[in-house]
Amino acid sequence: MKLAYFVLPHVGGTYSVFKHLRAGLAVYGIDVRWFGTCRHGYELPAAMREEGLLGLLLEMPASLTEGACAKRMAEVIESEGFDGVVINVLGDRLQTNIARYLPEHILRILVVHSITPGTYAAARSIRDFAHATIGVSERCRTDLVERHGFPADRTYAIPNAVDTAAFREQEGRRVRAGPELRTLFVGRIEDTSKGVLWLREILDGLPETVSLTVVGDGPDMPKLKRRLAGHADRVRYTGTMPLALIPLAMAEHDVLIMPSRFEGFGLTLIEAMAGGCVPVVSHIRGVTDTIVENGKNGMLFPVGDYTVAANAVTRLHQDRDLLERMSFSARAIVPERYSIERMADRYYDVISSAMIGWPKLSPVLDIDSWSIPPGLRPGLRTYIPLPIKNWLRVVRERL
Structure with a gap:
């Protein structure tokens, strides 16, 4: 099995998760590859160039519309033989929204890394097009299920790992x-x-x-x-x-x-x-x-x-x-x-369950009619002054 993990190589947590997941799932015969999109002329940071061997960088000409980029991305996922994708919600708008347009036979797993209202809104906009959703903490899972209508039997809490x-x-x-x-x-x-x-x-x-x-x-x-x-x-x-x-x-x-x-x-x-x-x-x-x-x-x-x-x-x-x-x-x-082995075991269980049960999802949309759902557009929260936002976040957590 071959999975595309949507991320660009960088020094940061999301790419660390990819490296650990790749190592852990290899034991199960699952080949996890990073998959990143960029505009023409982008180069991986010098310190990360060797990581290019572990994934695929898809350059998009500046002349392409977002819809045309999405179409090209979907075509490459198919041509490169990927059986499924791991979508880091709000890691990138194009890569998040592609969940609504990929062919039905492509496994789609959402990973929610943050507890912000914006992240939850984005996840909610593609919820019905995902075979499974993983929150990186129990807080993420609980919020998704209790407040945003995610199915409890297909929404999981899997902590990230360290080497x-x-x-x-x-x-x-x-x-x-x-x-x-x-x-x-x-x-x-x-x-x-x-x-x-x-x-x-x-x-x-x-x-x-x-x-x-x-x-x-x-x-x-x-x-x-x-x-x-x-x-x-x-x-x-x-x-x-x-x-x-x-x-x-x-x-x-x-x-x-x-x-x-x-x-x-x-x-x-x-x-x-x-x-x-x-x-x-x-x-x-x-x-x-x-x-x-x-x-x-x-x-x-x-x-x-x-x-x-x-x-x-x-x-x-x-x-x-x-x-x-x-x-x-x-x-x-x-x-x-928090070992790599424990995280990979749980991801494997999620993948296996989805492959066996293959839950019925909303029909995939026509990629030629590409559109951005409200949850992936700037909302009213964008216009709230930052000091007020920060104050509200503190109040929410203390309560």
Whole structure:
């Protein structure tokens, strides 16, 4: 069996999921290939060019309409012999909407990575054209079933995985923390979802012997650097880090700070735990609280409550025995719950169930009449000022 996984190679969570799924499903004889679309002239980042051997880059001339691009994409899926597709909802509008137009014999699996209203609206617009839907957390699945009409028997919660072997190789590098506590932020430097601008308030509440390493890049990096200028002597920026170096970064730090406003899952969270880096993270119902057992393998704080976050980090700084116990507990649960093998087993069960049962879906649409459903168009939420949006997200999670 051959599956197209819609994604372009990049340093980020979605592509990591592809790599892990490809490795895990190969055991079952399923060949998973990345499938990406781009405009003519696009080149893979230099660091990712070797990944080209694992997938297919479909260039689209700038002169083509979106409908013409969709038609070409569907033709290539057929000609390349793909039996099914894995669609990351809202990863790309073209690739999301193609679910409504692919031939009936092509297996269509949706993956929902986020808990935002926009993501759910997009998923709802193609719901009736999918053989199975996977939410990356129990929160995703519950919301889809209870609020958006997804069939309970074809909607699943499958957490993402980490390469536990890569983290085991770094265990010897972890040393008992000295006078300094080494904290870490890893992710896209973007405040709306990741809450990165709260890092200043968290550092304001921490002893001077607590340092921070910021790994990643994004649109809010200049703003973050300005806000952290007062702590310049204890903040280090590495920029985007190759995936292969993430296990080492986790092993070299004591505490991960993750002040997100919302997350569908939080791959960085389980990467930190796999490396023994104790997580201090926002309490996002049905997401982080299904991974972190507060006070045992990490600490949770209310979204946006930087005082509680700082107090949690300070407690770990002051009580190194507690830090060690939490580090051990964090490392212990990851191989059991979040291994590549476990994730692949569950995906295989979903694929097998869909292939055997082959649920009846809405009739596929005529690709020559390509259109964009409302859920994939900008909605009223687009016009809500960002500060109000952010405030509403905090209120929603705290309630």
